[in-house]
Amino acid sequence: MKKGYFGQWGGAFIPEVLHATFVELNAEYEKARQDPAFWQEYLDLMGNYSCRPTPLTFAENLSDYLGGARIYIKREDLNHTGAHKANNVMGQGLLVRRMGKKRVIAETGAGQHGVATATMAARFGFDCTIYMGEEDVVRQRPNVFWMEKLGATVVPVTDGARTLKDAINEAFRDWVSSMDNTHYVLGTVCGPHPFPEMVAWFQSVIGIEAKKQILAQHGKMPARVYACVGGGSNAMGIFQGFFADDGVELIGVEAGGKGIDTDQHASRMCGDRAAPGVAQGYKTMFLQNDDGQMLDTHSIAAGLDYVGISPILSDLGEQGRVRFEAATDTEVLEALSLTMKKEGIIPALESAHAFVQAIKEAPDMGRDEAVIINMSGRGDKDIFTIAHAFDDPSWKEFIIDRADSYRK
Amino acid sequence: MKLDDDLKSRLQSKKILLMTHLVLGYPSFETNREVIRQMAENGVDCIELQIPFSEPMADGPVILKANQDALAQGVRVEDCFRFAEEMAAEFSQVNFLFMTYYNIVFRYGETRFLERTREIGLVGTIIPDLPPEEGESYLATSRSLELAPITFFTPTSTDERMRQVAARGEGFVYVVARRGVTGEHTEMDTGLVGYLARCHAATDLPLAVGFGIASRADVAMLEGRADMAVIGTATIRLVDEQGAGAVGAFIAGLHADEKGRER
Numbered sequence: 149m150k151k152g153y154f155g156q157w158g159g160a161f162i163p164e165v166l167h168a169t170f171v172e173l174n175a176e177y178e179k180a181r182q183d184p185a186f187w188q189e190y191l192d193l194m195g196n197y198s199c200r201p202t203p204l205t206f207a208e209n210l211s212d213y214l215g216g217a218r219i220y221i222k223r224e225d226l227n228h229t230g231a232h233k234a235n236n237v238m239g240q241g242l243l244v245r246r247m248g249k250k251r252v253i254a255e256t257g258a259g260q261h262g263v264a265t266a267t268m269a270a271r272f273g274f275d276c277t278i279y280m281g282e283e284d285v286v287r288q289r290p291n292v293f294w295m296e297k298l299g300a301t302v303v304p305v306t307d308g309a310r311t312l313k314d315a316i317n318e319a320f321r322d323w324v325s326s327m328d329n330t331h332y333v334l335g336t337v338c339g340p341h342p343f344p345e346m347v348a349w350f351q352s353v354i355g356i357e358a359k360k361q362i363l364a365q366h367g368k369m370p371a372r373v374y375a376c377v378g379g380g381s382n383a384m385g386i387f388q389g390f391f392a393d394d395g396v397e398l399i400g401v402e403a404g405g406k407g408i409d410t411d412q413h414a415s416r417m418c419g420d421r422a423a424p425g426v427a428q429g430y431k432t433m434f435l436q437n438d439d440g441q442m443l444d445t446h447s448i449a450a451g452l453d454y455v456g457i458s459p460i461l462s463d464l465g466e467q468g469r470v471r472f473e474a475a476t477d478t479e480v481l482e483a484l485s486l487t488m489k490k491e492g493i494i495p496a497l498e499s500a501h502a503f504v505q506a507i508k509e510a511p512d513m514g515r516d517e518a519v520i521i522n523m524s525g526r527g528d529k530d531i532f533t534i535a536h537a538f539d540d541p542s543w544k545e546f547i548i549d550r551a552d553s554y555r556k
Numbered sequence: 557m558k559l560d561d562d563l564k565s566r567l568q569s570k571k572i573l574l575m576t577h578l579v580l581g582y583p584s585f586e587t588n589r590e591v592i593r594q595m596a597e598n599g600v601d602c603i604e605l606q607i608p609f610s611e612p613m614a615d616g617p618v619i620l621k622a623n624q625d626a627l628a629q630g631v632r633v634e635d636c637f638r639f640a641e642e643m644a645a646e647f648s649q650v651n652f653l654f655m656t657y658y659n660i661v662f663r664y665g666e667t668r669f670l671e672r673t674r675e676i677g678l679v680g681t682i683i684p685d686l687p688p689e690e691g692e693s694y695l696a697t698s699r700s701l702e703l704a705p706i707t708f709f710t711p712t713s714t715d716e717r718m719r720q721v722a723a724r725g726e727g728f729v730y731v732v733a734r735r736g737v738t739g740e741h742t743e744m745d746t747g748l749v750g751y752l753a754r755c756h757a758a759t760d761l762p763l764a765v766g767f768g769i770a771s772r773a774d775v776a777m778l779e780g781r782a783d784m785a786v787i788g789t790a791t792i793r794l795v796d797e798q799g800a801g802a803v804g805a806f807i808a809g810l811h812a813d814e815k816g817r818e819r
């Protein structure tokens with residue numbers, strides 16, 4: 149198979165001006181991948197700086213409440229900066245240092261990847277610019293605050309749908325001028341080769357840990373593993389630990405938004421609005437019209453609000469190795485409430501998509517079976533969105549009072 | 557005649573050729589029609605017709621906005637084919653090429669897209685996000701249809717890469733004068749002069765150079781160093797600000813004092 153392809157998906161559809169940059173990046177990535185000292189350096193950094201290994205928490209209350217499979221939660225929320233995004237970012241940071249570049253740029257949707265990148269840049273002493281769709285800047289204001297405080301420049305992107313895909317385009321526009329001293333830290337398992345493969349490699353740490361942990365705690369492999377799928381990096385991260393065992397069913401949960409039969413969702417594998425396409429440097433299933441123009445997407449979770457999906461997951465979906473489901477905004481809020489009340493854990497809105505599907509399926513499974521939910525991030529970043537969605541009266545009052553006090 | 561032969565024969569009577577660009581359906585097909593008429597009447601040799609795409613990754617703010625506005629008005633790929641067919645028939649002295657991103661071609665069906673491009677009288681295609689490594693079938697089909705698949709040189713290209721890329725293209729090579737997206741201006745300096753010399757050494761194909769050309773002085777700088785000057789963002793800006801009627805004089809002015817030409 150051609151390099152960078154997964155079945156018919158993937159590739160590197162890059163403008164010629166980036167050819168030399170990708171030659172260098174590929175060489176540096178291949179070298180790091182062959183070098184056991186690099187992976188050890190990565191694990192040491194993540195252990196010391198980012199609380200790895202993250203726990204696998206047995207959700208006993210939720211399991212008993214649902215009355216079926218034993219539910220385990222992989223706690224990527226406890227990673228430094230509060231999501232799995234740090235795994236990829238710190239790995240790429242080590243690579244940037246090897247390449248001798250001094251500036252990093254990144255796109256961000258939820259702001260988690262942006263915060264992680266700004267954190268990495270601060271730690272490694274790089275300059276940092278983050279591109280973020282204007283709509284996401286509004287949705288995820290607290291993360292914008294943190295990025296700026298960490299020393300990054302946040303550029304709101306006002307083109308197109310003003311969400312993640314537009315931020316990616318804008319990051320590429322920066323990169324085609326700045327590649328001599330700048331690395332683009334792509335935040336998920338998408339984009340041109342080697343990004344899907346490289347990001348999946350850094351995220352594989354989740355699955356490696358989770359497999360060891362479930363065997364230690366449950367004594368055997370889980371029956372099912374659930375992960376939400378935006379670009380697909382947290383899903384690829386945990387799934388890789390279980391690929392070799394056909395008995396483990398892998399379930400990717402997409403953003404069903406207001407329902408996959410509406411035009412307000414971001415489900416590429418579920419529903420019928422996606423088709424094969426080539427954009428943002430790679431070939432995958434894209435939400436697009438008959439002409440090949442990308443469609444507007446919607447999700448309550450900014451991190452899942454994206455037109456494309458990892459080429460690796462398109463392939464695994466096509467092969468039937470990963471089953472795809474979709475969770476609606478409403479279901480997500482219900483699952484979030486339940487998880488908070490039963491376990492005292494606050495999943496990110498993105499992660500709550502994985503919870504929805506596990507909560508639907510666990511009751512019909514045996515009590516001797518285990519499932520793992522990859523909790524990709526923590527939900528407190530979403531306080532504005534969640535409070536708004538719950539229409540919480542005391543929160544509103546607080547915001548009004550605070551705004552009034554600033555006006556004085 | 558093959559495109560490169562046509563360009564070479566035009567170069568016998570002109571110091572430098574001109575290629576202009578516009579985004580189809582922006583601000584409207586009516587305006588496009590008038591702009592093209594003025595370009596054709598003022599001696600433009602090639603015109604890039606850009607089929608709008610929702611994710612124009614290689615384009616700067618002006619062309620990006622033009623793409624979005626065209627799409628917001630409901631411009632479809634089918635409209636672009638019909639319009640291009642009409643233009644190619646009416647202005648047969650001009651070489652028309654489609655410029656677009658690969659998803660438009662891919663979604664239409666690569667072979668069907670290229671066949672129809674040929675049938676309606678266009679001479680080639682410019683696809684900035686399709687490197688030769690990913691475009692094997694595109695290159696082969698283009699060749700078999702005698703369409704020119706345009707390839708790119710950039711300031712980051714090594715001599716070896718330039719030779720590789722040019723060997724797979726036809727028509728001319730699109731020389732990107734500097735890093736970055738479309739629409740930014742670059743000065744002619746010793747770096748650029750050396751780069752253009754490297755480009756010439758790598759291929760016998762004509763070289764088309766674009767770098768935010770906006771004036772007669774910009775075009776004059778390229779004479780003797782390149783075969784064709786590419787005017788992109790400048791005409792879009794001009795039409796935005798002064799309307800289609802200003803295009804003829806602008807184009808005429810680009811080769812105003814050219815010797816051996818009556819204006």
Ligand SMILES: Cc1ncc(COP(=O)(O)O)c(C=O)c1O
Binds near residue numbers: 258337383499
């Ligand atoms: C907490 C969290 N989970 C999931 C995602 C979706 O990304 P991916 O599918 O690459 O894991 C994001 C993206 O921003 C995120 O912040």
